[in-house]
Amino acid sequence: MAGFDVAAALRWARLDPRRTLARRPEDALPFASENELAGQPLLLDTCVYIDQMQGRAPEIVAQLVEVRQVNHSTVAIQELMHTVGVLDPADHRTPAVISAVSGQIRSMPDHRVFLPDAEVFGRAALLAGILARVQGYAKDARFKALHDCVLFLQAQKLGFAVLTANVAEFDLLLQLTPKGRAVFYRAGG
Numbered sequence: 334m335a336g337f338d339v340a341a342a343l344r345w346a347r348l349d350p351r352r353t354l355a356r357r358p359e360d361a362l363p364f365a366s367e368n369e370l371a372g373q374p375l376l377l378d379t380c381v382y383i384d385q386m387q388g389r390a391p392e393i394v395a396q397l398v399e400v401r402q403v404n405h406s407t408v409a410i411q412e413l414m415h416t417v418g419v420l421d422p423a424d425h426r427t428p429a430v431i432s433a434v435s436g437q438i439r440s441m442p443d444h445r446v447f448l449p450d451a452e453v454f455g456r457a458a459l460l461a462g463i464l465a466r467v468q469g470y471a472k473d474a475r476f477k478a479l480h481d482c483v484l485f486l487q488a489q490k491l492g493f494a495v496l497t498a499n500v501a502e503f504d505l506l507l508q509l510t511p512k513g514r515a516v517f518y519r520a521g522g
Contacts, residue, residue: 337455346459354467354505362504364517365393365496373514374402376447376488378481378497379412380520386433389520397496397516404493405441407448408484413438449487457482464505481506489513 375397384390413434420427449457461479464470470478481499485506488495494514497503503515 337451339455342452342456342459345456346463354508356501356504357508359500362500362507362517363515364519365397367393367396370396370400372401372494372516374404374491374493375496375516376404376406376484376491376493377409378484378495378499378503379409380498381496382409382413382434382437384498384520386437391518391521393518394496403445404491405446406484406487407446408480408487410438410441410446412480447487447491449483450490453483453486453490457486460486460506460509464509468505478502485510485513485515488515 381390381394384394417431417434420430458479461475461482464478464482465475468474481502485495485503487493489510489512494516495503496516496518498518498520500517500519503517507513507515
């Protein structure tokens with residue numbers, strides 16, 4: 334396994350904003366549209382799977398998944414399996430959720446599932462720490478930010494765009510790391 338270059342990561346992270354970042358207006362963000370379905374390959378955020386399973390994914394998500402190359406991260410698998418782990422076995426809904434999550438994971442082709450490397454993990458931890466400091470995140474939000482940063486930097490390294498409904502977090506990541514790419518959508522209700 335390749336080592337992690339701490340010095341390179343610290344040079345890369347000349348991200349020293351001393352002010353809280355603000356969300357940008359929606360019209361300044363890369364929302365998916367029917368006019369721009371084609372584009373770079375996608376790496377799906379965990380919310381995409383959840384929105385699909387719960388029937389909240391808008392039609393634009395189905396169109397993007399059909400037109401673009403779709404890729405999966407072990408980060409999403411980890412988050413989905415964590416969900417399974419916290420379910421109450423006594424709840425009558427648990428077997429259906431486990432079945433749906435299992436089906437989602439089984440449908441991921443092996444050659445389209447990617448594992449982040451040491452560089453992505455190390456830089457993502459650095460980026461998540463900067464984001465937590467600048468935004469004043471509580472402990473729970475710090476852990477979620479770490480997963481989002483890993484997914485974001487993994488997509489960047491692979492030349493993919495993250496497909497996500499998590500506009501708030503990924504807008505900040507786009508501001509801190511403009512070379513990264515995300516495609517946003519709004520989940521239905």
